[in-house]
Amino acid sequence: MTEHVLVVDDDSQLTAFLERFFKKHGYRASTASTAERVFREFQKHTFDLIVLDLNLPDDDGLEVARKIRKTSDVPIIMLTGRDDVFDKIIGLEIGADDYMTKPYEPRELLARVRSVLRRKVDPTTETDTSEAAVRWLRFDDIELDTLKSTARRMSDSTDLGLTSTEFALAKALAEAAGDVLTRDRIMDLVYGNAVTATDRAIDAHIARLRRKLLAQNNETSVILTVHGAGYKLAEAVVKIAP
Secondary structure, eight states, X not given: OOOEEEEEOSOHHHHHHHHHXXXXXXXXXXXXXXXXXXXXXXXXXXXXXXXXXXXXXXXXXXXXXXHHXXXXXXXXXXXXXXXXXXXXXXXXXXXXXXXXXXXXXXXXXXXXXXHHHHHHHSSOSOOOGGGTTOOEEEETXXXXXXXXXXXXXXXTTEEOOOXXXXXXXXXXXXXXXXXXXXXXXXXXXXXXXXXXXXXXXXXXXXXXXXXXXXXXXXXXXXXXXXXXXXXXXXXXXXXXXX
């Protein structure tokens, strides 16, 4: 089935152009120019990805993303005309999968859309053949299902609601089985060659993943920061075949 992209921007000429552009490259595309329209579209359609501008006439794009994340893990690429690191970090902490600063080249946006959608279907861009038979990865009280790309807490079967990027991060860390992953390695495994993620973007996704993996009444994260090196899991990983 053709993937469906929702383009959200208050510039009607830009949304009309991007709608044609995405359709030309094989996607279904819908548009919205206000936050109100976004949620009306959500009631009518199921989207595979949202391209969301932060500057909307009736609500802040960050707040729109926050509301979406309460009920959906649909991938979000944020667009902003403000070259403000704070906006970008808040967006990533809310759960955006990527961001771009205006002005941008449409083909770069297309490359990022393709990269994020690949992570949704196949959360890691590289898989060692020795790992091919592994379906479940378990550490602490967490179980990752690599076939369904879902994560749950084993003690109560709670779904952790990871986005595609968060799941890809968790899977990469679990497959490393306690070895340190540098930011460059995380960039290769999670973001792929089409996207250059900043250190701040990686750190923001790690911070959000930490919060989701944190057990109740436990302030100790299962993801350790190795200063000057990268990140690793603090717990042993059990790999289970189907």
